[in-house]
């Protein structure tokens with residue numbers, strides 16, 4: 693995935709684009725009822741008649757003058773966010789090649805998807821949660837020293853689990869995170885990697901709070917808006933916003949979530965902007 697982003701960035705730069713990262717946008721600047729640019733947290737101003745945002749729309753609304761916030765917030769109140777996830781990153785000296793384990797394994801225990809959904813909506817997680825296990829070193833051996841492997845275990849979980857994973861109480865947060873990590877390790881040992889514990893070199897977990905903190909996706913929503921029938925395709929928010937010159941892309945907008953959905957949203961928004969420019 694890193695290579696795809698790099699290729700897109702390179703092509704953008706070859707066409708004269710400039711990229712800046714590690715810089716937080718703080719406010720959308722508005723003049724005479726139209727977008728004028730962006731103010732960053734460190735006080736830099738980027739002037740432009742067109743601004744495109746791919747962040748959570750509630751957070752975007754917070755960057756706008758009051759009169760433009762209302763119409764965005766009226767819509768976001770009705771949104772249903774997607775599930776979040778818990779990710780366990782593992783380093784091991786298990787010989788996964790000899791064990792014949794592939795790059796990707798989908799471990800599903802519960803066959804009733806609706807039951808799983810009911811549990812998630814109550815903030816609960818099934819006793820045997822579905823686990824998506826990938827072993828990147830099966831594709832690229834240079835990612836770890838010889839004889840060692842990396843694994844990533846992704847488990848879909850609700851944000852509201854156990855009073856939001858102990859938010860605001862660091863000790864409780866660490867305890868819940870550790871308990872859930874151990875549960876996953878036990879289940880991996882029982883189902884896929886016997887002796888994993890003996891061969892565990894390192895592990896670190898990310899919770900829905902981690903995702904929320906580092907990506908700005910409220911409730912750690914890994915796919916932005918939930919892809920329910922009411923929130924698919926054109927039923928998702930448009931790329932245009934009530935503020936002329938401000939556009940939205942990404943997994944809170946049309947047509948859907950994920951890498952493909954977010955990429956298509958960029959394409960659709962680009963077309964809308966080009967149409968607008970040609971009309972001007």
Ligand SMILES: Cc1cc2nc3c(=O)[nH]c(=O)nc-3n(C[C@H](O)[C@H](O)[C@H](O)COP(=O)(O)OP(=O)(O)OC[C@H]3O[C@@H](n4cnc5c(N)ncnc54)[C@H](O)[C@@H]3O)c2cc1C
Pocket residue numbers: 715716717718746747777779846903906907908909914915916941942943944949950951952954
């Ligand atoms: C663990 C995980 C695994 C996934 N696996 C898959 C998969 O296998 N296949 C798939 O299709 N999808 C997958 N997804 C979903 C996919 O990653 C998202 O749907 C997609 O990345 C959405 O892209 P986006 O541009 O809308 O938002 P994001 O990727 O969330 O990007 C938003 C960016 O905005 C930045 N940001 C936030 N606030 C500000 C601010 N104020 N100023 C500047 N920058 C800001 C954030 O740091 C972030 O980089 C996964 C998601 C997660 C979390």
